[in-house]
Structures are given as C-alpha cells and as structure tokens.
Amino acid sequence: xxxxxxxxxxxxxxxxxxxxxxxxxxxxxxxxxxxxxxxxxxxxxxxxxxxxxxxxxxxxxxxxxxxxxxxxxxxxxxxxxxxxxxxxxxxxxxxxxxxxxxxxxxxxxxxxxxxxxxxxxxxxxxxxxxxxxxxxxxxxxxxxxxxxxxxxxxxxxxxxxxxxxxxxxxxxxxxxxxxxxxxxxxxxxxxxxxxxxxxxxxxxxxxxxxxxxxxxxxxxxxxxxxxxxxxxxxxxxxxxxxxxxxxxxxxxxxxxxxxxxxxxxxx
Amino acid sequence: xxxxxxxxxxxxxxxxxxxxxxxxxxxxxxxxxxxxxxxxxxxxxxxxxxxxxxxxxxxxxxxxxxxxxxxxxxxxxxxxxxxxxxxxxxxxxxxxxxxxxxxxxxxxxxxxxxxxxxxxxxxxxxxxxxxxxxxxxxxxxxxxxxxxxxxxxxxxxxxxxxxxxxxxxxxxxxxxxxxxxxxxxxxxxxxxxxxxxxxxxxxxxxxxxxxxxxxxxxxxxxxxxxxxxxxxxxxxxxxxxxxxxxxxxxxxxxxxxxxxxxxxxxxxxxxxxxxxxxxxxxxx
Numbered sequence: 362x363x364x365x366x367x368x369x370x371x372x373x374x375x376x377x378x379x380x381x382x383x384x385x386x387x388x389x390x391x392x393x394x395x396x397x398x399x400x401x402x403x404x405x406x407x408x409x410x411x412x413x414x415x416x417x418x419x420x421x422x423x424x425x426x427x428x429x430x431x432x433x434x435x436x437x438x439x440x441x442x443x444x445x446x447x448x449x450x451x452x453x454x455x456x457x458x459x460x461x462x463x464x465x466x467x468x469x470x471x472x473x474x475x476x477x478x479x480x481x482x483x484x485x486x487x488x489x490x491x492x493x494x495x496x497x498x499x500x501x502x503x504x505x506x507x508x509x510x511x512x513x514x515x516x517x518x519x520x521x522x523x524x525x526x527x528x529x530x531x532x533x534x535x536x537x538x539x540x541x542x543x544x545x546x547x548x549x550x551x552x553x554x555x556x557x558x559x560x561x562x563x564x565x566x567x568x569x570x571x572x573x574x575x576x577x578x579x580x581x582x583x584x585x586x587x588x589x590x591x592x593x594x595x596x597x598x599x600x601x602x603x604x605x606x607x608x609x610x611x612x613x614x615x616x617x618x619x620x621x622x623x624x625x626x627x628x
Numbered sequence: 629x630x631x632x633x634x635x636x637x638x639x640x641x642x643x644x645x646x647x648x649x650x651x652x653x654x655x656x657x658x659x660x661x662x663x664x665x666x667x668x669x670x671x672x673x674x675x676x677x678x679x680x681x682x683x684x685x686x687x688x689x690x691x692x693x694x695x696x697x698x699x700x701x702x703x704x705x706x707x708x709x710x711x712x713x714x715x716x717x718x719x720x721x722x723x724x725x726x727x728x729x730x731x732x733x734x735x736x737x738x739x740x741x742x743x744x745x746x747x748x749x750x751x752x753x754x755x756x757x758x759x760x761x762x763x764x765x766x767x768x769x770x771x772x773x774x775x776x777x778x779x780x781x782x783x784x785x786x787x788x789x790x791x792x793x794x795x796x797x798x799x800x801x802x803x804x805x806x807x808x809x810x811x812x813x814x815x816x817x818x819x820x821x822x823x824x825x826x827x828x829x830x831x832x833x834x835x836x837x838x839x840x841x842x843x844x845x846x847x848x849x850x851x852x853x854x855x856x857x858x859x860x861x862x863x864x865x866x867x868x869x870x871x872x873x874x875x876x877x878x879x880x881x882x883x884x885x886x887x888x889x890x891x892x893x894x895x896x897x898x899x900x901x902x903x904x905x906x907x908x909x910x911x912x
Contacts (some may be wrong), residue, residue: 363747363751365758368765368766369761369762372761383765383768435648435649435652441652443898444656445656447663447891450840450891450893450894451844451890451891452846452862452886454861454862454863454865454866455883456662458879459883463662467680469661469665469682501658558755562755562756564847565846568850569866585757585847588757588761589847589850598761601761602761605757605760606758608757608758609758
C-alpha cells in the first residue's frame, strides 16, 4: 500500500518513457511547473471545484432533510429507507447509462418537462449544462447514503433534550434548528468530509458521459479524468503523477480547513 | 426506539403529517422512476422505445433483449463471469487480511504497532488516483495487465476496512478472549473460534462494501484491462454503449442483469448494510 505512494513521488519528478521497457529521466520540478501553465489543469480544477461546491452542500442538506422527515414519526421507516437507498448500491456505470438515456434530447426528462410546459435542454451535449446533469445525477445517488448516517445519528440524540426544549415552548422548527442540527455537528463534519473526498474524485460519470474526452468543450473534464488522459492518451506518467499529487494536496487541505472550521469535535 | 416515535408522532398536527407523507412519496417516485423506466425498457422492442411514448408498462412485452445479450452477444456472459471471479476473490482476500490486520492492530503488542497504525491512517488520506499510475506500471512490469490477478492483487487489502475492523476489535470485550485463553486456546484459536464468530456484523458489513466496491469498480479496470475478453461488466456496458449507439433496449437489459446481483446482496444483507454504514460513519 505504501510502496505505490513512494513510487508515485518518484514518478512525479521524472519523465517516463514507456517504449519497450521503462526509462526514467530526472526532470526535477518540471512536471510541477508545467501544471501551473497547463490550461486544461485549470479547467479541470475549476470544473471539479464547481462540482464539489454545488454537490456537497446540496446532498448534505437533502440527506439531512430526508433523515429528519423519516424520523418524525413516519410509519414504515425501514421500507422508505430501503427504497431510498437503492441508487447507492447501483453501479455508477449503470446509473450513468440510465441517466444518459433519460437525459437524451428526446428522452424521458425532456418529455416530462415539455409536458409540464417547461423549457427542455440538451442535457448531455450542451457545454453549459453537461456538468449540471452529472451533478443532479450524483446528488440523487449519494444523498441516501448520507441520509442513513444522519438517521442513525438521530437515534443517539437523547429524548430528554427534546422534552426539555418542548417544556421551554420550542416549536418543531425551533427544535430542529436549536437542538437537532447542533447535536448533529460531528456527523455533519463526517458527512461533509466524506462527501468532499468522494466528489473531488469524480471520474466514472464524466468518463462515460463524454466517452473519455471530458467534452463537450471540456465541460465535464475533471481532475481524475485529466490524470487518466495524461497516462493513457499522452503516456505522460510523470506528469500524471504530478497532477495526482495536486489533487491529493487539494483534498487534504480542504479536509483540514473543514476540520478547523467544525472545531474538529470528534474526529 | 419505536416508543420514541410514537410519542413524537402524537405531537404532529395531522395535516402536517400528511404533507410529510406526500413529500416522502414524491421523493420515492424520484428515486424509483429511473430504475422502473430502465426495467420497462429492457422488456420493450426498440421501436416502442424510440416512439417516445411514456408508457411504463410495455405494450409489446418481449424477452428478446435479454436473449440478444445472453445468446447472441458472445462476450456478455464472459464479462459477467469475469466480474464474479474478481469480486468474489477480492472479497475473500479482504475479509481475511483486513480482519487479521485490524485484530493485530487492536490487540497484539508488537514493535512498531503505533507506526503501522499511523501508516494506515496516512494511506487513508491519499486518494486512489495517486497510486493508480504506480499500480499500472507495477502490474505492467509483472505482466499482469489484462489478467485476473492484476485486478485482484491491488485490491486485496483496504486501509478503510482495516481501520474499521480495528475500531470494532478495540470495543470488543477483552474478558471473552481472556477466558478463552484460560481454557487453553492459543492466539489463533481464540481469533478463529471466539472473535470471528462474534464479529459477524462487522464482517457482514465489510463483505457487502468490498463486494459492491469491486463489482461496481470502474477506474481500475478501465486502466488495466483493454482486451475485451477480460472486461468486467461495467467496462463491457460502456463498450456496449459505443457499439449499439442508440440500442437502449440492449443497454438497459444488460444494465438490469448487472444490477441484479448487487440488489440481491443488498436485499439479503440490508440490515447489516445499514449497520455497516452507521458503523463506519457515526462511530468511526
């Protein structure tokens, strides 16, 4: 497990030739310098950050809302939970194919939008929309996973806390804002951290959506897809390793910032 | 738990509860619709799919799509087998190694234990993409590209689940083990006869996560498998997409076949699955 990481460090300082055997040429920091001047790195990074910035808060809120609703004395909680959880156990490849078909210009989604008299879109082909389409799909498929975590955490909040709040005349809404959400803070830290780690690594959906190109017009190009392209389209292993470290640095930095932000309660 | 909901429920105004049920049903439809739509398409002839009629029940029910992928598509069954072989082997290896490593880190006193533990935490923090290229080069050097072992060996252990098992074993009552040792069981005997049987929930959760992860994995196979014979199903499905550009009936039938084993495992182990999520999540 550790060996590949050290090997990756080594690679990132070398130019790698793959013809026949493997030849390494030490290039110092050149791979890293190239990162800064490569337009596609910035596009991929911007797409990925935009994706994270929208998907993580939305899926966290949705997960929380679903969990709180399910916890509000709803009958058949297990059935709902099992049902909602379906997308989480389905392969990303299958989900992406199903959604591409629904997103088709004359697919189900546009049919329904047209039926409701709403504007229709080219969900896959339009560069300004394509990334949004992936966002919608992934919020839909990951929110239930975090809902289950929230749901479990809600069981751990002692009933007496709510009783006290009720005696003080707090409404349901006030209980949610002043009791539930603060008590869930450590779980929210976990959910947001996991969500960010997952979303920063977006690959499968972009790859399948764009046939591996990151198109249309680089709209679905993510950092991991760029790494993949650097390795297998351009055979630049060293440079790809450098991009991978950029990603690792971004993920670790963001996680640390977030931990400070949440006060690092439990983890 | 149940009592707690009853008491809470009595506080809700009836109409408000009605609203909640409507919201939940709405979201359930949003969740299920894509699956049902895909399922229904897998039983429709292509002509009916492209007609654009939004009927969930097929007018002309047909099994032709499934017949096509199973009998006339030479590689589909092969892909299914590849996926099975790889997912089952990866799962067995993980169960064995992660459980033993987790137990060792939690219980055994050996030199450098803390260092190993921090190493595993460090590995957890590094995204898989960093190790992807080295993995590719190492497998290439071994001549393991396009092979089962190339898919299995890199995934044999998993830092996340070593960590999860360690957390589980740390909370495990020590007295039980001590009693077993007094009865003359050795380290390994204790592990096999006392610890493992009681660790069932953690192991079940691990089984499900590892199996699903391997079954659904896309990044590793897309990198190291390029011979269509060796494809796993997700790759095969993706190549289907290229091959049958708009034959959504075949693609959806294949998707349904692929989803079924995962769904079966999920239905079967549902309880452990939820426990596992909460175990890795809340108590991690």
